[in-house]
Amino acid sequence: MSLLPPNEERRRFGLIRVSMVVLVTLFVGHLSYYQIIDAPNINKISSDKRSVTRVILASRGSILDRSGNVLARSVFTYDVNVAPAHVANIPQQVNGNSVTVTVDQVAQEMSIILGQTKDDILRKMAGTGLYANIAKDVDATVYSQLKALNVPWVYFDKKISRLYPNGAVAGNILGFITADGTTMAGTERKMNDCLAGVNGKETFDSGADGIRIPDSAVTTVMAKNGGNLKLTLDTNLQYFSQQVLENAVRYERADYGTAVVIEVKTGKLLVAAEAPTVDPNNPGAAKERDRQSKIFTTSYEPGSTMKSITAATAIDTGKATITSKVVAPYKLKTSFGAWIKDSEKHPTMHLTLAGILRDSSNTGIIQIGAKVDRSVRVAYMKKFGLGQATSINFPGEASGILGDTKNWDLLTDKTSMFGQGIAVTPIQMAYVYQAIANGGLRLSPKLYESCTAADGTVTKFQQGPSSQVIKASTARDTIDMLEKVVEQGHVGKTAAIAGYRVAGKSGTAQIQEGGTYGYLHAISFIGMAPAEDPKYVVAVMLYKSRRTTSSLGATPWFKQIMQQVLRTFRIPPSTTKSRNIPTEW
């Protein structure tokens, strides 16, 4: 049965025409939908399937010492992963023969390279997932060995990590970063703006085999590597000082020790050593207390090293001279009834100011200090940099404790003259002596020299402000008195270095815990050489020394470090003699 009679050709052609028009309209409509309306979406799906985006890793800048030696640099590390679902025996061709390497054999090989047990690795490989981590942060050596196994279901995630080639050398200053790149402490954190890089990315079309399709569009955002940071530290001296300090802490059974070396004329920090300290390659191995820089972050009562400030203040204000005379008994009763005592019993002595420093007499220095108003003494302390963080503003830096100086009790007013009742950081106290050694001109500590960006642009860091704390003549008088400490003092003599004129002061400070002073001390020695024209200041402090509880326990280490400094910088022996100053009357 036909739909239309044979004689109705016109109608038949009309129907066919209409059908064709409808069909073509449908096709055109559908085509328009795909080509115009849904085109962006289809393009996106297509592009997503083809295009690959890869992160271009930017490396973090290196940290260098004053001579360009690398203290920290970026290296590639690798996470080792497997796809458990694909773990299977591997057919391989060895010398033309087909062999099958079993999963067990692969695990055995990997265990040797990774230092894990075979069972551990097999356990991690078990399962049906597509991801299982076998090891994290392996270095390039291990990566190369694993890659050579040529196991198709083992793959690697490349990362940038930090390497500190000299381990714990300056570890307390360098700080460290976590595995995910978070800066946690020290210079890594403080100078992140200089060191950090910015990752780039590359997007291109690839085929099913992962190979880039030729002539496909490539979008590239270039990675920006971080800058190199130059410090003022000297790696070799730093290492030597840390060796000495580590030895000192062990020998003296101290809680910890610090040593600072300063270039007097520039204020540059050459050494900032601590023991114990942190190896930034493995910060987890150090106690939490040792992961920071105690030179900047801890405060201690300085003890007799403070007497240099009191003496300099009295001379600078015209209230005393180096030959000012006092009668210094073993103990002295104050006007408010408290007793001030010296550290060791002795008969009453007739001392000059130089003699007071030589014998480190508490009863003598409070008589000199009392000639200067408290407000003036406090002003000098502040001018010397006490009670405030340094301009370095190191992460976690303490400001020391001067307290409410206007409302000091009468005892603190006296004890502050010989370094009790107030607290300082090791860096503050070292720079007090830098000012004295530098003719009274206090320079701000300098630790960061410059930042060299990836494009070679060098940015030099400005040093903090400097100030004339005491007159040059006062500074000279103070150095001359400190030289008598090393020439004649009971403790000071052990800091003497043959051939060189050395000036310095010892400190034996009681440590307050729970409101009372215990039997352990913070012992220190801060000195400068050569005394006729001081070039370097060395400050050594041992906290809670248990073998030697006086500053006699600090001088041998000061001497070792100062000798090394003089040798390193080829300072010739002194050719002049010290000033003749009366110490007694």
Add this chain to the structure above:
Amino acid sequence: MSALKANSYSKSKPRIVVQQNVRLWNRPVFKIGIIAIIGMFSVLGVNVAIMAQTSAQAYQLVSLKNEKLDLNTKADVVGSQVSSLSSNQNLVNVAHALGMVSNVNPVFLRLSDSTVIGEPKRALANERTVAKNLVPNSAMTVDTKISKSTGQNQTGVLGSNASGLAVSAAGPDSIQASPTN
């Protein structure tokens, strides 16, 4: 107009023209067609060749990039070993192994008056001086091994040295190092 018409009427009877026997390949249209086809296939061929070349180079590029990565990895490995060998800790260990002790009593000779400054003392490794490396370094993956040579002419990895001690480096790839690096 009328003249033209008259002329056309006058030529309405077709004239018989003798046609030359023109061969097919001699016809211009044929020639043009052949040239066009050859040209088209030539362009196609060149295009295929270029595509093949480009594809091959894409694979070569990937291969070279992989080679670069491998070389970078090797450079990393060697760099780490150099860092390790040149670290303060390794140098001190080597120095101590060679019997070198830091002398804390240096003596100076003043040339102007021939004065000896300081008291010469033997350098000793005792508890008040540093007798061994005390500063940790977990990045030390390679260190310099010291072994005593058995004869004057015996040569270690690096050859014999003045002290009669052979110095060799041991590590995953056993790279060589100078004792004075």
